[in-house]
Amino acid sequence: MTDPAFEPISIQSLYFTGISHCDVLRLDQVHPVISGNKWFKLKYHLQNAIEEKKKGIITFGGAYSNHLVATAAACKLHNLQSIGLVRGEEPEDYSHTLRNCIEFGMQLIFLSRQKYSAKEIPEDYLNDFHIVNEGGYGVAGAMGASEIISGEMPCYTHIVCAVGTGTMLAGLINGMKCPNVIGVSVLKGNYEVEKNVKDIVVTDKINWSVIHDYHFGGYAKHPKQLIDYMNDLYSATGIPTDIVYTSKLFYAVEDLARKGFFPDKSKVLIIHSGGIQGNYSLEKGTLIY
Numbered sequence: 001m002t003d004p005a006f007e008p009i010s011i012q013s014l015y016f017t018g019i020s021h022c023d024v025l026r027l028d029q030v031h032p033v034i035s036g037n038k039w040f041k042l043k044y045h046l047q048n049a050i051e052e053k054k055k056g057i058i059t060f061g062g063a064y065s066n067h068l069v070a071t072a073a074a075c076k077l078h079n080l081q082s083i084g085l086v087r088g089e090e091p092e093d094y095s096h097t098l099r100n101c102i103e104f105g106m107q108l109i110f111l112s113r114q115k116y117s118a119k120e121i122p123e124d125y126l127n128d129f130h131i132v133n134e135g136g137y138g139v140a141g142a143m144g145a146s147e148i149i150s151g152e153m154p155c156y157t158h159i160v161c162a163v164g165t166g167t168m169l170a171g172l173i174n175g176m177k178c179p180n181v182i183g184v185s186v187l188k189g190n191y192e193v194e195k196n197v198k199d200i201v202v203t204d205k206i207n208w209s210v211i212h213d214y215h216f217g218g219y220a221k222h223p224k225q226l227i228d229y230m231n232d233l234y235s236a237t238g239i240p241t242d243i244v245y246t247s248k249l250f251y252a253v254e255d256l257a258r259k260g261f262f263p264d265k266s267k268v269l270i271i272h273s274g275g276i277q278g279n280y281s282l283e284k285g286t287l288i289y
């Protein structure tokens, strides 16, 4: 496995009613299993772990966490150990995500929901392991994400991305490549996220906002309307999206555009941040891809 950060990332044009020019940055294509934005968010964590001569990285996540599996894979690539503290009791049947984590050599430790919420690192690992927050939230993650848009890329009036912890959004703002950056939150009523973004943003030169209207019922909720949209989008464009993040993002952009959100002559870049591995939790046949 090569480091996907070195893969050329392709841009695909898309036609949405109400946007003069719309492109998609296909971070989903950097690796079939590991979601695109996580590599960027982990870059400086990996560097720190190596420089500080740690044995590896310890982090947190749920049984379907893109962050957990990306951490496992990235650590394997750099010959670091990885430990995942997983929310909830050990399941009888491991999710596809957890099985992947194990294949990449991650040691899994299951914590009761109560213990998990305390976010305590077991003492044995405190000194030898570099700690990464749940979802990779923080300054180092944002620093990596600020490199998602390279200098050679054409100019856009708007960048639009999905928002979980807001780390990628903060990175895109800090990267200062476009005057407007818009995040689409995939959690229901997560109004703290603006503050979390503010805390790791280092510039006031960019207009940015988070839109909270496209969560489809909450984190990882995927009603039939969303599944139908994912299949329709794939038929029309060949772009696969995931149930947690990017389907809601594309739906939001198309809906906002139809409602006249983007001024005339807008040039919009949608960040396809990957996450396709999350679709393996769906029943076979739900999606046409």
Ligand SMILES: *Cc1c(COP(=O)(O)O)cnc(C)c1O
Pocket: 035, 036, 037, 038, 066, 067, 135, 162, 163, 164, 165, 166, 167, 168, 169, 242, 245, 246, 273, 274, 275, 276
């Ligand atoms: C983790 C993830 C996000 C959210 O990134 P944050 O930096 O936590 O906001 C968006 N899209 C995909 C596919 C992800 O896996």
